[in-house]
Amino acid sequence: xxxxxxxxxxxxxxxxxxxxxxxxxxxxxxxxxxxxxxxxxxxxxxxxxxxxxxxxxxxxxxxxxxxxxxxxxxxxxxxxxxxxxxxxxxxxxxxxxxxxxxxxxxxxxxxxxxxxxxxxxxxxxxxxxxxxxxxxxxxxxxxxxxxxxxxxxxxxxxxxxxxxxxxxxxxxxxxxxxxxxxxxxxxxxxxxxxxxxxxxxxxxxxxxxxxxxxxxxxxxxxxxxxxxxxxxxxxxxxxxxxxxxxxxxxxxxxxx
Amino acid sequence: xxxxxxxxxxxxxxxxxxxxxxxxxxxxxxxxxxxxxxxxxxxxxxxxxxxxxxxxxxxxxxxxxxxxxxxxxxxxxxxxxxxxxxxxxxxxxxxxxxxxxxxxxxxxxxxxxxxxxxxxxxxxxxxxxxxxxxxxxxxxxxxxxxxxxxxxxxxxxxxxxxxxxxxxxxxxxxxxxxxxxxxxxxxxxxxxxxxxxxx
Numbered sequence: 235x236x237x238x239x240x241x242x243x244x245x246x247x248x249x250x251x252x253x254x255x256x257x258x259x260x261x262x263x264x265x266x267x268x269x270x271x272x273x274x275x276x277x278x279x280x281x282x283x284x285x286x287x288x289x290x291x292x293x294x295x296x297x298x299x300x301x302x303x304x305x306x307x308x309x310x311x312x313x314x315x316x317x318x319x320x321x322x323x324x325x326x327x328x329x330x331x332x333x334x335x336x337x338x339x340x341x342x343x344x345x346x347x348x349x350x351x352x353x354x355x356x357x358x359x360x361x362x363x364x365x366x367x368x369x370x371x372x373x374x375x376x377x378x379x380x381x382x383x384x385x386x387x388x389x390x391x392x393x394x395x396x397x398x399x400x401x402x403x404x405x406x407x408x409x410x411x412x413x414x415x416x417x418x419x420x421x422x423x424x425x426x427x428x429x430x431x432x433x434x435x436x437x438x439x440x441x442x443x444x445x446x447x448x449x450x451x452x453x454x455x456x457x458x459x460x461x462x463x464x465x466x467x468x469x470x471x472x473x474x475x476x477x478x479x480x481x482x483x484x485x486x487x488x489x490x
Numbered sequence: 491x492x493x494x495x496x497x498x499x500x501x502x503x504x505x506x507x508x509x510x511x512x513x514x515x516x517x518x519x520x521x522x523x524x525x526x527x528x529x530x531x532x533x534x535x536x537x538x539x540x541x542x543x544x545x546x547x548x549x550x551x552x553x554x555x556x557x558x559x560x561x562x563x564x565x566x567x568x569x570x571x572x573x574x575x576x577x578x579x580x581x582x583x584x585x586x587x588x589x590x591x592x593x594x595x596x597x598x599x600x601x602x603x604x605x606x607x608x609x610x611x612x613x614x615x616x617x618x619x620x621x622x623x624x625x626x627x628x629x630x631x632x633x634x635x636x637x638x639x640x641x642x643x644x645x646x647x648x649x650x651x652x653x654x655x656x657x658x659x660x661x662x663x664x665x666x667x668x669x670x671x672x673x674x675x676x677x678x679x680x681x682x683x684x685x686x687x688x689x
Binding site for chain 2: 245277278296297298307349351356386387388390391393431475
């Protein structure tokens with residue numbers, strides 16, 4: 235404990251020039267790479283590299299919901315499983331669901347339930363699997379971003395994609411997209427997911443404390459970032475079909 | 491519709507035709523529509539019905555009275571068992587998406603022998619081609635019998651070697667459905683395999 239306190243005093247999350255430990259400015263995202271359609275067997279899939287995060291998402295469905303007593307005769311279920319690989323973190327993670335991953339699975343499925351046209355598929359379920367291969371803070375945001383692309387890749391009708399990003403407070407300043415050190419030694423972390431077209435917020439969580447003003451600034455940062463992520467998501471989907479789709483005479487645009 | 495803008499709900503290619511905007515889906519699951527002719531597979535038996543998997547989210551019951559046979563109560567297994575494939579037509583889909591299928595129609599029958607290949611249902615029109623040109627070409631070259639279900643299941647029957655070529659050609663179409671000159675490249679493949687014997 236003493237060691238950690240010592241370390242906390244020593245570590246400087248933001249230097250005098252406003253640069254963070256990985257060299258970013260306070261309002262910069264980590265480098266993001268999104269690829270759609272990476273798995274053959276899943277109906278839709280996506281892979282996201284977000285800084286040092288590596289996340290894979292697969293989507294199945296709509297398919298018959300099992301067990302059958304879970305079926306909703308009026309709409310589809312959106313079920314999600316968020317899972318971290320044992321080797322995704324520095325200490326081996328005990329495999330299997332734990333309190334944290336059950337929570338993330340729940341909030342993720344609830345976020346997607348807002349955008350999927352569930353009424354179109356009564357009695358079915360849309361299953362989302364998010365596998366975190368390497369974690370470096372912000373995996374739920376990376377997972378949601380990947381799952382959203384995977385859903386679109388699976389051809390599931392949605393109101394829009396969901397873009398997600400976190401912001402927080404480090405060394406007393408509001409910063410975007412915290413990495414592992416900033417998350418561990420920072421003051422607050424606030425992940426958020428939005429429907430970029432309408433600006434609706436479908437996920438908002440907070441760990442730590444922010445004043446109202448700080449919270450507003452954090453929201454603004456996240457909102458700006460999600461519109462960038464949204465473009466990257468659409469780009470990934472365009473690239474997925476680019477080789478063939480753009481050959482077609484009438485292939486003027488890929489939507490949504 | 492949102493604020494006067496028309497938005498697509500799924501990923502697809504936008505086409506405009508005579509003032510109408512259309513989205514051709516790039517993926518997605520098959521949803522049965524009445525009158526679709528599909529290739530189904532028996533997944534369960536009841537005393538007076540079979541449960542048919544249509545490659546859709548919902549299996550569809552085929553009632554004994556909708557079969558071409560006179561089936562006594564409890565004797566459904568004499569006609570079709572689990573795993574059998576059949577050619578059926580979608581009879582009705584109600585608002586809760588309950589699907590019923592029938593075999594009492596042109597072509598409805600149990601399929602014996604052959605192979606089933608699955609492709610994306612959105613690629614079915616491409617596989618059939620304009621006026622059936624593509625599938626006819628494959629049939630002519632490989633001398634296989636083939637039936638393309640609207641659900642993306644294709645049933646092929648013929649000599650083993652011919653079926654391999656037919657399956658290969660269908661896979662090509664599945665993978666390159668949006669490419670230009672697909673007909674030519676499929677034709678090229680088949681000519682490579684058979685010489686200029688077909689159409």
